[in-house]
Amino acid sequence: MSVLLPGSSSLVGRWARIAGWVGAAVVLGALAATAGEGLDPAGRARLVRYLGILIAAGLAVGVQHALYPSAVASRLQLANPDPGRLLRHALVRWLPIPLVLTVPVVVIGLAGGMPLLAAEGALSVLATGLYAFVRFAPLGPAVRAWEREEAGGWYRTLYTWAPSVRYGVPDALVPGLNRTGAVFLVGALSPLVAQTLSNAGVMVGSGPLALVAPLVVLAAPAALAARLRPTFDRAFWISHGVWADAFRQVERAEGREPVRVEAVYWAPRRIRPAVWAGLVSLDRRFPLGRIATLGLALVAGVHLAGLGDGIEAATLALYVVVMNGAVALTGAEDLLPTAQTWRLGGVARWSAVRFLMNARWLPPLVAIFLLLIWLTEEVGWDDLAVWTLVDLGVAAVSACFVTLAAHLRLRRAVA
Amino acid sequence: MPSPSIAPLLTVPADRQRPLEVDDVTKRYVFGPFVLRGLSHTFAPGTATALVGPNGSGKSTLLRILSALSAPTEGRVHYGEVDVHERPHAFLASVGVVHDQPDLPGYLTAVETLEWIARERGAWDEGAPERHAALLDAVCLDERRDALTRTYSSGMTRKTQIAAALAGAPAVLLMDEPFRALDTEATEAALDLVASFRDGGGLVVLSSHRGDLLDRLCDARLDLGGVVRSHQAVGAGAP
Numbered sequence: 001m002s003v004l005l006p007g008s009s010s011l012v013g014r015w016a017r018i019a020g021w022v023g024a025a026v027v028l029g030a031l032a033a034t035a036g037e038g039l040d041p042a043g044r045a046r047l048v049r050y051l052g053i054l055i056a057a058g059l060a061v062g063v064q065h066a067l068y069p070s071a072v073a074s075r076l077q078l079a080n081p082d083p084g085r086l087l088r089h090a091l092v093r094w095l096p097i098p099l100v101l102t103v104p105v106v107v108i109g110l111a112g113g114m115p116l117l118a119a120e121g122a123l124s125v126l127a128t129g130l131y132a133f134v135r136f137a138p139l140g141p142a143v144r145a146w147e148r149e150e151a152g153g154w155y156r157t158l159y160t161w162a163p164s165v166r167y168g169v170p171d172a173l174v175p176g177l178n179r180t181g182a183v184f185l186v187g188a189l190s191p192l193v194a195q196t197l198s199n200a201g202v203m204v205g206s207g208p209l210a211l212v213a214p215l216v217v218l219a220a221p222a223a224l225a226a227r228l229r230p231t232f233d234r235a236f237w238i239s240h241g242v243w244a245d246a247f248r249q250v251e252r253a254e255g256r257e258p259v260r261v262e263a264v265y266w267a268p269r270r271i272r273p274a275v276w277a278g279l280v281s282l283d284r285r286f287p288l289g290r291i292a293t294l295g296l297a298l299v300a301g302v303h304l305a306g307l308g309d310g311i312e313a314a315t316l317a318l319y320v321v322v323m324n325g326a327v328a329l330t331g332a333e334d335l336l337p338t339a340q341t342w343r344l345g346g347v348a349r350w351s352a353v354r355f356l357m358n359a360r361w362l363p364p365l366v367a368i369f370l371l372l373i374w375l376t377e378e379v380g381w382d383d384l385a386v387w388t389l390v391d392l393g394v395a396a397v398s399a400c401f402v403t404l405a406a407h408l409r410l411r412r413a414v415a
Numbered sequence: 416m417p418s419p420s421i422a423p424l425l426t427v428p429a430d431r432q433r434p435l436e437v438d439d440v441t442k443r444y445v446f447g448p449f450v451l452r453g454l455s456h457t458f459a460p461g462t463a464t465a466l467v468g469p470n471g472s473g474k475s476t477l478l479r480i481l482s483a484l485s486a487p488t489e490g491r492v493h494y495g496e497v498d499v500h501e502r503p504h505a506f507l508a509s510v511g512v513v514h515d516q517p518d519l520p521g522y523l524t525a526v527e528t529l530e531w532i533a534r535e536r537g538a539w540d541e542g543a544p545e546r547h548a549a550l551l552d553a554v555c556l557d558e559r560r561d562a563l564t565r566t567y568s569s570g571m572t573r574k575t576q577i578a579a580a581l582a583g584a585p586a587v588l589l590m591d592e593p594f595r596a597l598d599t600e601a602t603e604a605a606l607d608l609v610a611s612f613r614d615g616g617g618l619v620v621l622s623s624h625r626g627d628l629l630d631r632l633c634d635a636r637l638d639l640g641g642v643v644r645s646h647q648a649v650g651a652g653a654p
Contacts, residue, residue: 074518079535080507144486233504241485245444
């Protein structure tokens with residue numbers, strides 16, 4: 001990225017990005033270590049498999065948002081890299097995500113003294129990540145072909161005969177939905193395939209030989225990625241256009257009624273407009289409500305399934321970090337431009353604003369705890385108190401950190 | 416008049432002069448209404464065409480389609496024999512773009528930005544530093560060309576964008592509101608530069624709300640109208 005687009009960020013910015021990835025890896029590793037505590041080998045293998053399925057779901061949904069629309073499209077136009085370099089650029093942009101997601105799998109395997117499990121799990125996650133890239137990086141031309149009715153005839157014929165099989169979305173979005181399903185399926189199955197292959201490897205030989213087999217799982221999408229190279233410019237630019245158009249249109253369409261300023265009655269009057277503006281902007285940028293619903297369902301599900309205290313704690317911690325960490329999006333200049341906000345108040349004011357934006361996720365968390373206290377005997381009031389404090393603490397730290405970073409960036413820019 | 420030393424950037428050899436043909440292009444966003452419908456037009460080399468029409472008439476959308484940033488829902492765009500959206504790398508090798516939104520590498524200076532583009536596009540040689548200096552003179556960026564572009568004012572950013580679009584020795588110049596934020600002197604300089612490029616065989620397509628400047632620069636106007644309708648019926652005309 002830095003070679004292809006020099007001057008994209010400062011040395012500090014580059015190190016901050018690397019530190020961000022390392023930080024994410026450390027957090028995920030710590031959560032995984034907590035989740036794996038006290039598990040026997042069979043439990044660890046099961047946990048890696050479940051984790052693989054969860055990661056596959058995340059990769060299947062997230063890949064398109066990570067790749068397109070390209071934030072640096074104008075600069076890529078200026079440089080006009082050839083298809084091979086464009087492919088490398090897209091891969092470099094995407095691969096850190098699956099790479100970081102291998103960390104929890106590796107930690108669970110290694111902490112249990114099961115290096116083969118760690119290797120199988122990591123290779124499966126990488127294979128899923130690469131497969132997700134292979135299916136979504138060139139999706140634009142397929143969307144375009146469906147839009148122009150040059151492809152997808154089978155689907156149109158199908159719903160002409162049986163209208164109920166038609167998805168509730170425009171036909172052009174169907175290839176994306178199908179590929180999301182395919183990536184999830186491959187991701188969910190790849191740990192099993194890797195394990196089966198390595199079991200076969202162990203029967204034939206032993207030790208390192210067993211690792212050769214899971215590599216096959218990784219080699220297949222790698223070969224598919226290499227095949228993209230000759231015409232990747234077409235795939236990249238059309239895909240960028242498809243997503244840029246879609247987001248532009250989604251932004252125009254007021255899909256949901258925004259939060260009204262009166263609904264933010266719980267914020268102090270002096271900062272209420274700022275909290276309201278921040279909430280409206282953040283919700284339009286990223287619909288966190290759905291993530292919260294899924295996260296709380298996961299928290300309740302993990303508890304009711306009795307997967308163990310470690311996994312429960314890790315799930316709760318992940319929920320708290322994700323919900324409070326999302327406020328980092330408000331540090332982006334296109335969301336809350338610091339040049340505008342600093343005129344309305346300093347670090348303390350905007351830290352308070354962001355803290356309150358985060359604090360709105362506390363009531364649902366408390367509600368799920370109350371439900372669990374009512375339903376089961378294992379969850380107590382002390383658990384509720386501890387996690388309330390943890391949530392508020394993370395909310396405060398992330399709010400201060402994001403505000404401070406945004407203000408420092410502005411001060412450096414105008415210095 | 417621009418300095419003779421930048422003549423290589425403003426002169427398009429005859430073998431690179433090709434028409435840009437829009438053939439029955441329709442653009443409709445997935446969830447939304449038609450923005451363009453059945454638009455056909457040929458932009459000829461050695462001409463400057465103004466895209467005109469009120470806000471929302473599809474000027475920026477058409478520029479995005481012409482610069483391969485967005486694909487048409489129906490229809491094709493050809494640059495000579497090249498289908499713009501099937502072979503974007505081949506097409507973009509001949510194109511310089513000035514986007515409405517400023518997007519320059521913030522941690523490079525203007526001088527370094529031009530060097531980077533020229534090197535990427537194979538337009539770097541011994542004479543390039545002198546050419547680029549003359550190019551930055553021509554857009555009147557004389558005050559802070561060695562400062563990081565992220566510290567530039569909007570006018571300085573626009574000047575750098577125009578210079579960057581020309582640094583790769585393009586044959587086609589696509590510009591969205593290129594004169595916005597420019598002062599009078601810089602506007603005159605930019606007009607001279609683009610007119611020289613056009614006179615050197617370059618193909619220019621631009622949109623601007625500055626009708627007075629379009630009258631001076633452009634050979635033709637493509638009126639995109641205020642409502643979605645058959646653009647074939649609107650067509651192009653002399654300014």
